[in-house]
Amino acid sequence: xxRFAVLTGGGDAPGLNAVIRAVxxxxxxxxxxxxxxxxxxxxxxxAAGGVIPLDLSAVxxxxxxxxxxxxxxxxxxxxxxxxxxxxxxxxxxxxxxIIAAINNLKMDAVIVIGGDGTLRIAMELxxxxxxxxxxxxxxxxxxxxxxxxxxxxxxxxxxxxxxxRLHTTAEAHHRVMVLELMGREAGFIALHSGVSGGADVIxxxxxxxxxxxxxxxxxxxxxxxxxxxxxxxSEGAKPLGGQEVYSRxxxxxxxxxxGGIGQEVGEYIEDQGFETRLTVLGHVQRxxxxxxxDRWLATRYGAAAVRTAAASRFGHMVALRDAKVIDIPLxxxxxxxxxxxxxGDAVIAARGIGISFxxx
Numbered sequence: 001x002x003r004f005a006v007l008t009g010g011g012d013a014p015g016l017n018a019v020i021r022a023v024x025x026x027x028x029x030x031x032x033x034x035x036x037x038x039x040x041x042x043x044x045x046x047a048a049g050g051v052i053p054l055d056l057s058a059v060x061x062x063x064x065x066x067x068x069x070x071x072x073x074x075x076x077x078x079x080x081x082x083x084x085x086x087x088x089x090x091x092x093x094x095x096x097x098i099i100a101a102i103n104n105l106k107m108d109a110v111i112v113i114g115g116d117g118t119l120r121i122a123m124e125l126x127x128x129x130x131x132x133x134x135x136x137x138x139x140x141x142x143x144x145x146x147x148x149x150x151x152x153x154x155x156x157x158x159x160x161x162x163x164x165r166l167h168t169t170a171e172a173h174h175r176v177m178v179l180e181l182m183g184r185e186a187g188f189i190a191l192h193s194g195v196s197g198g199a200d201v202i203x204x205x206x207x208x209x210x211x212x213x214x215x216x217x218x219x220x221x222x223x224x225x226x227x228x229x230x231x232x233x234s235e236g237a238k239p240l241g242g243q244e245v246y247s248r249x250x251x252x253x254x255x256x257x258x259g260g261i262g263q264e265v266g267e268y269i270e271d272q273g274f275e276t277r278l279t280v281l282g283h284v285q286r287x288x289x290x291x292x293x294d295r296w297l298a299t300r301y302g303a304a305a306v307r308t309a310a311a312s313r314f315g316h317m318v319a320l321r322d323a324k325v326i327d328i329p330l331x332x333x334x335x336x337x338x339x340x341x342x343x344g345d346a347v348i349a350a351r352g353i354g355i356s357f358x359x360x
Contacts, residue, residue, distance in 0.1 A: 001031060001310050005051065005102070006111040007038035008068040009076060009118035013137050013151025014290030015298035016068040019113050021059040022302025028056060031310055036105070037069075041076035042121065045101040046094065063295060066288045077121055095125065102130055109309035111302075113137050115149075116334060117255075119317060123330040126315040133309045134317035134330050135301050139286050142186035145333030146319035150298040155182065155285040156192050159232070162281055163197025167230060174227035176218055176269050176276040180235055180262030182285050185244075187234040187340045189285070194232030194355065195346070201229065201356045203265065205236035205244070206340045207347075209358030211268045217356040218274055229274075233262045240359070300325045 006023045008016050020037070027033040035054040044050030062069055075082070078095040102110060109131045112122040115138035126132040136143040139155035159181050170177040179199075183189045187204025194202035201217050203209040218229045235258040238244045247259035259280070266278040290298070297320065304318040304325045316327040340347065351357070 001033055001108045003034045003036065003105070003107050004109050004111060004306070004309060005036045005038050005105070005107045006054070006070070007041055007044060007113065008070050008072045008137070009041040009112065009114040009121070010072060010074045010137070011115065011139075012067050012072055012286055013139050013149075014066045014154035014286065014288065015150035015294040016070075016072075016113060016137065017059075017062040017065045018290065018295045018298035019135055019137070019150070019302040019305075020054075020069060021062055022299040023111055023306055024054045024059045025056065026303045026306040031306065033108075036107070038110075040071040041073035041118070042078050042098055043073055043076045044070075045105075046097045051105060063299075064289050066286075066290060074117070077117070079121065079124065095128070099125065099128060099130060107131070109133060109314070111135060111305045111309060115140070116143055116337060119143070119330060120334055123315065123334060126330065131309070131312075131314040132330075133305045133314065133327075134333070135305050136317060136319065136333070139189065140183045140186050141188040142184065142338050143333060144336050144338045145317065145328050146321070148297065148320055150290070150294045150301065151286070152188065153293040153297075154288070154291045155189055156196070157291055158285050158288070159189055159193035159281060160197040162279070162284075163193060163199060163230060163232060166279060167198060170228040170230060170277075174275070176229045176231065176266075176274050178231045178233055178262050178266040178269070178276060178278045180233050180259070180278065180280045182281070183234045183236060184258060185236045186338065187236070190232045190234035190237075191340055191346060191350070195350050195353075197230070197232065199230045199232040199355065201231045201358055202233075202350065203231070203237035203261075203358045204234045204340055205238065206342050207357045207359050208238055208240040208242075210240050211265070211358075213356065213360055214265060214358040215269055215272045215274075217358070218269060218272075222274075231265065233265055235259055235261060237261050 038044035248257035
C-alpha cells in the first residue's frame, strides 16, 4: 500500500478534521504511505486541483477545529449530478470519470468519511472496483452498524446547553419554549438532549404525537404550579396520521429539507392560550469545536480506517461496538438505518421521570 486518498462528503460534523489528522499521521508514521486529500467530496477527483498532497505539516493544529479542511458537498453524488445542458437542467452519471481518475492516480485505497448517503455511494463505487474504506460520520447518529457516530456528542452538548438557557427565560416569563432540533428521521439528538436538558415534551420521528397530548402536558404543569414548559422537537417528528414537515421539496438530486414542525407545534400551543416562543437551532448544532469524546472517537476511527485499508478489507466501514473499534461490511452497516428504540431503556427512563412524547 503506497498511496491513500481521503475525502469528506455530506453535511459537515465536528470531528472530521480529527479523522483526517489520524488518517494522515497513521498512514505516514506506521505505513510510510503517500497521503492525498480530495477536495469537496467526490467532485475533487475530476476537478482541476481537486486532489492535494497531505503531509504531517498539513494536519498540524486541525484537531480542535470544526468543519473540514478538505471541504465537503452533500450534492456531490457522481451517479446523479445535476448540470445545465442546452439551457436545461439534466441529471447525468459521472461515476465512470470518478473511477477513471482514481485509477489514473493509482490510489491503493480511498478512505471515505460520510453519513449514509456518502457511504452508500462509496459502496456502489466499491462494487465497481474502487478500493474503499468507510468512516461513519453524522450528528444525527443514524448510521447502522455502529453504536455511535462522531459529531453526535458535540451536537448533543450544544442542544443541551441551549435547553439550559431556554429554561431560565421560559421560567422568568412563564412561557412555553419550543426548540426544534436536527436529526432527520432519527430522534437521537432530541431524545438525549431533551432528557439531559430537562425537557417536558420530546416529539421524535419514531413516536407519532398528538397535538392535544402535547398541550395536555403543558396544561398539567400549569395546574401543578409550573407556569413554563420546555419542548425538544426533532425536525422529523410528525403528528399521528400526519406527515413530516419540509421547508424544501426534493428531486432526483436534492433530498427534501426537513423543517417547520416546531413552528406548527408552537402555533398550536399558542392557540390554546399559552404564550409560546420557538427557537430553531439549525446549523449551530454542526459547527464549532468538537467535544473531547468526538475527537477521541474520530481519531480512533481514522487510525482504524488506515489499518483496515492496509489489510485490504475494502468495502468495509469502521464501527464502535462494545467500546472497541472494529470493521464491518458496508452493506451490513447500510442495510438498516439506526433509529431510536421506542421500547428501549432510554425511552422508558424518560417516561418514568415524567417526560411526555406527545403520544398519550
